[in-house]
């Protein structure tokens with residue numbers, strides 16, 4: 001297995017990969033083209049035998065200095081639980097460290113146990129209480145109506 005940066009040529013294969021990696025979002029093809037063309041340096045692909053088995057994507061927000069927003073991450077179902085998610089996050093952290101970033105922010109659906117486990121394990125903290133009015137979902141504070149009414153999400157951060 002190897003991990004490398006994404007590039008815009010990967011966009012159709014990444015689209016195909018995310019389609020088979022629920023509950024990762026499967027956006028239309030052009031979204032991956034745009035993200036990989038403009039933010040490919042901040043996205044990493046895990047491959048085995050030329051097949052994509054993991055992908056992490058993120059963007060650099062304009063209004064948060066030194067912050068990277070880790071948008072989504074997914075590992076192919078048959079490769080989960082083998083440390084690939086942690087390796088992808090570590091690649092992101094190493095790259096951000098080289099570029100002088102200080103902080104990673106991300107959001108998690110409180111129902112997504114595996115995602116919460118991954119990021120807690122990697123030292124991320126739930127900062128929902130600092131971001132907005134919170135509501136308890138499945139025992140965890142989440143920002144009320146964060147993505148739309150009724151779609152409460154937890155906001156996590158890690159200082160790097």
Ligand SMILES: CC(C)(COP(=O)(O)OP(=O)(O)OC[C@H]1O[C@@H](n2cnc3c(N)ncnc32)[C@H](O)[C@@H]1OP(=O)(O)O)[C@@H](O)C(=O)NCCC(=O)NCCS
Pocket residue numbers: 021022023024071072073074075076079080081082083084085086087107108109112114115117118121
């Ligand atoms: C979240 C996801 C990327 C994690 O990737 P992964 O490669 O399976 O994760 P890892 O093997 O690196 O495991 C990371 C930690 O999660 C926890 N974990 C992994 N598999 C687990 C399982 N089946 N049950 C409980 N905890 C588990 C462990 O704490 C593990 O760390 P440890 O092995 O040091 O104890 C993967 O489950 C996935 O693709 N999920 C679907 C897509 C998704 O929900 N993406 C997140 C949207 S933000």
